Structures are given as C-alpha cells and as structure tokens.
Amino acid sequence: MALFKPLSDIGHGLWKAQIFTSALDLKIFDFLGNGEKSEDEILESCGIKNHRGRDFLNSLVAMDLLNKDPASGKYSNSESTQMFLVQSSPDYTGLFFQFRGRVEGNDFAHLTQVLKGENVKNKLTDFNAAYDADPNTPKFFGDYMKSCITFVSQLLPQRLDQFWKSVTTFTDIGGGTGYATIELCKAQTHLIGTNTDLGQCKPVYDEYTSALDESVKSRVNFKSLDFFKEEFPKGQDVIMMGNVIHDWSDEVKFMLIKKAHDALESGKHILIYDFLIDEKNPKNTLDNFLISVHMQTIATGNQFTSEEITKYLTDAGFKDIQIVKLDYNESAIIGTKI
Template identity: 30%
Template sequence: MTDDVSPDHILQVGFGFWASKALLSAVELEVFSHLADGPRTGLGLQSAMGLHPRATYDFLDTLVALGLLQRDGAGESARYENTPSTARFLDKRSPQYIGGILEMANARLFRFWADLTPALKTGKPQNEIKANGASMFGELYADPARLEQFMDAMSGISLGNFTALAETFDFSSYRTLTDIGGATGQLSSIVAARHPHLQCRTCDLPVVQPIAERRLKERGLDGRVVAESLDFFTDEFPPADVITMGMILHDWNLENKKMLIAKAYRALPPGGALVAIENIIDDERRQNAFGLMMSLNMLIEFGEAFDFTGAQFSEWCQEAGFSRCEIIPLAGPASAAVAYK
C-alpha cells in the first residue's frame, strides 16, 4: 500500500511567514502602485523602489510564483505587471485599495505575532502596551494623524463586508440607522447610498467626529448621514430602528460585549435589529480559520478580547431580551450577526 501522507501542508503553514512578509514588504514598497500604469522591467522597478541588485529578481519572481505578479519573458528584458486582483486591491489609487490593513500588519502585527507563545501562556497582550504601558486605542486616539491612518486601514478591509450588508440585508421596513463606533462613516454611507429612504447617523468619540464629517462631505452624504460624538462606554445609544456595529464587539471582553448588546437593546424599538459585522466563527469551530486567528490577534492586542460564534452571539442577545437571531454571510470570512427585538 502506498503511503500518501505528506509533510507538504505542515511545511507550507510552518513557513507561511515567508510568503506573508514578501507580500507585506511589496505593499510597503508600493510595488503594485508602481505597476499601475503598465508593465515594467525588473531594472525599472529596482530603480523606482531603491532595491539592491542582489534582491531584485528573487523578490519579484517570488511575487510571480505566489500569484501576486505576472511576468512576460525572462531575464533583464522580462516585464512585470499586476494581476487583476493586485491591480484592483493593492494599487493605492484604486478606490478598492485594501493595502492599509496590510500596512498595519507589516508595521505592527507581524512583529507582535512573534510573541504569540507568551500570549498563549499568560493571556496578556503583546503589543505596544508591553513597551510603554499604553493600550493600542490609547496610542491611536492620542494622535489624530495615526488614528486616521488606522481608520483608512479598517475601511479598506471593511468595504466588501459593508457593501454586501447593504445589498443583502432587508432594510425596507426600517427608517433610521445608527452605526456605533462608526469611524469615518463608511458603513452608514454605503447603506445610505444603497437605501435612500434611510436616515443614518455615525457615532464615535469626539476626536473622530471631524474626520467623519469631512469624509461624509467628500462622499456628498453630509445631509443624509449625520456624524455625532458618543462614548459607548459611558453614553446610552441614540434611538434607531437599526443599530450596527462593524468589528466592534470582538475588541472587548465578555462583560463589555454584553454591556454593548444591552445598550443596543434599550435603544431599539420593537421589531428593531442589532447588526454586528464580525468574522463570526462557525459553531463547530472547524472552518473559519481566519475568524479563529483573528481571535488570537485579539489576544495579542487586548488580552481578554475575543471573536465568537453565532451561537454565542445568539445566547448573549437572548439574555439581553432579543427574540431571535440569524447569521448572514457577507464577504470572505465575515458575516452579519443579526438580533431582532
């Protein structure tokens, strides 16, 4: 009998950081933006990015082998170009650019994940707080420029999810929507543009409000979507038919998750809906690897914070008084967890 057991998968996962860092460095060096206007030779890219000759072709051909670039020809006359996906999602001039989250992964998370083992043993965060005692959010909100960069990163990765929500969730019977922790107002803007009958508001901390107001004006939605200040730890949520939270609940421990869900329940009318957009883990905890690894990332970032299953969300919401829940798949590993009052 032939032994078909292979170590290939083990080695691929074990050395996965090689491929990851090649992509993250390519984003940092803006490889895909340099190719936005058409194919270029290796020497042309070497000059544009300031690469050392020893590194140029190994780096570019690695991106080809990983399916992140295309190459026509061989040697110094070969010309490199973007793939359809890297042209759409990794060119900084593209409206669908998602590289911001990869920039953050390169600048912060790649190094912090080197300390996953201490996180697993201690349950403690392994980010900036180890060096200076300041939490990630404390650092971000103290620097408006860095805060806006972070929000841009989150906007890129959330675009597909928020668009899918606007297209798949039935908003027809609702008239008002409040997005809690709404950052730049992206979710409210996408939903308002798709459903003109809705009046939307986006709520976040006072330092965020001017950013959201500027972005809403740029989108031509400053009349349809209102930006307001709110501290969701100390303030009650404003009344609305639908309350949304995009990648908010997973940032907190169980006590705070339940507190936010209870505030949403109090702010909703009968028939209203709480919609939490998250990388919802499948109930059997076998399939959504990204959601599970995001939960490990929450361990590294915050310690007690964690991602969760649809069954857990339903349990917490029914405890708060909601009558029923459903999970609506969105883009990739993300879903909308919906609780109806």
C-alpha cells in the first residue's frame, strides 16, 4: 500500500483542489480569521446547508488548512491559512488559488487534446480581444496577477538591492495593474518606474495608485503599449518583463527580448523574472513544469531552462547574464546590452 499512496495522492488531487477552492468561495478562512469557531457557527455563517457539512470541514483539517481542537471540537485557521488566505492579511493570495480552481482546472480538462496537437478553443492569443469582450476582465485578471506576484514583487527589491541602487529608471512591459512597479518604487525610493500595458488596464492602474503616498505616486506612471505592434520605450536603465514571455511561442519570446535590446542603450539592462525549469532534475522544479504545461493549455507558451533563456539573451545581443533565485520557484535573469 505504501507504493500506492503517492498514486492516490495524485488521483485525488482534483478533489482536494476543489474542496480548497470551495472553502475560499464560502469565505471560511475569513470567518475564522478572528479566532476559533464551532461547527454550527461556521456552517450557519458560511451558508453550508449540506447534511454532512462537517465532512467538508474535517477534510480541510486533514489537508492542514484548518486546525481542530480535540477537546472542544472547534475549528481555527492553520498558521499558513491565517497568513495567506484571510483577505485582511497583507500577504493574502487567495485569489490566486480561486482563479486556478475555477478557470485553470477547466483548461486542464483539454490537456489530452493539447498533447495530441488538436485544436482547442479559447486559447489566449489576443489580450485586446479578451479585454474588449468583457469590461470586467482587466480588473479580474489584474487582481489575479497581483496575487501571483505578491511575493516576487517584495523580493525583487530585496534580493537585487545592489542592482537597483545602480540604476534610476525602469519600464515594466506588460505590467498590468502596476503592482510590481509600485512595490519596487516603494522599496527603492530613488527609482522612477513606468508601467506599460494595453490601454484597457489604465482604469485598474489608476485604482491601484489612487491611495499611494505622493512620494511614491510621483515616481510611477502608466504608458499604454501594445507590445506586439509598438516599440518599447527608450531612454530607460532597465526594461523588465515578469511572467510575460512564458505566455508566448519561442519566436515571440525572442521578438520581445529583441525589442527590449533595441530600445536600450549600450550598458543598460534587461530583467526577466519567471519560472525556470530543470530538465536534468525535474523533481527540483515540479511546480514550474506544471506551470509550463498550463501555459500550453491556455496559450502558446511554455517555461524554459536557464540555458534556453541565456541563449535568447545572448542571441539578442546581451552579455554578462546573471540568474538570481528569488524564491523557491522563481528567478530573476539580468542581461546587459553590449
């Protein structure tokens, strides 16, 4: 049976993910954010009317998302749940998991077709069309991406402190709401940042920046840019692309990197942060391989190895390639224009 347990864990993965997503939808973790509650209190407050709601709650306990007091039977959030899944927490990333549970799981239902090379509807090929089809999409996608980059946006100014201290201006290509630009300028008070994305993202950017202290707000700005059709802004010390090139084919990846090269002056820098895969030791980067497969189900992209991204950069005309680990699965890649 020991040999079967890993297979069982994988096979039940979808069930676990859906239980997790439903707990977020029902705001169970938010309800427990102020302390432990009884089963009846949770069921009533969160609108759970199923005849065996406690099985759902106990599943969350078994998954280490909740704690259960053996004496009182009351439930409370686990330490990680309290930190990352309660909306009032500054480290909240619940939307990241909700999006994956609702949307990405459906995309993975087409994985066999994708692997067989069959045409799959609704692959993302044009953000303009996606944003125009539903005016709520820029806000939804922007909030989702914020939850995706919450940690890396905090780590970029910390782990690359000396790099940022050596530059003044930067442009974030495809920066959506501007969250990464804002966090960088908060942490590195000398930086002047430009967030670029499609014009439909501007109202969401304005919402994100409206409450900023003037000392930060005066150093960030938004520039409408369709990076397929337009050239990148010139005169910058750094052009940054975070979780952008993995959306697209190898040809488009190189095209975007070459556009960055053409916009920069000699001695200036490109900075890419993304999820590198390790093909020699796949177990080292399981999450990143999962992301890579996901990118193939929803778009035309994939993740890449350190050797592949280094080749893209050197072929485009960059030198002195540096790769810096930011967290357990994301890295920053820096190149300098020759």
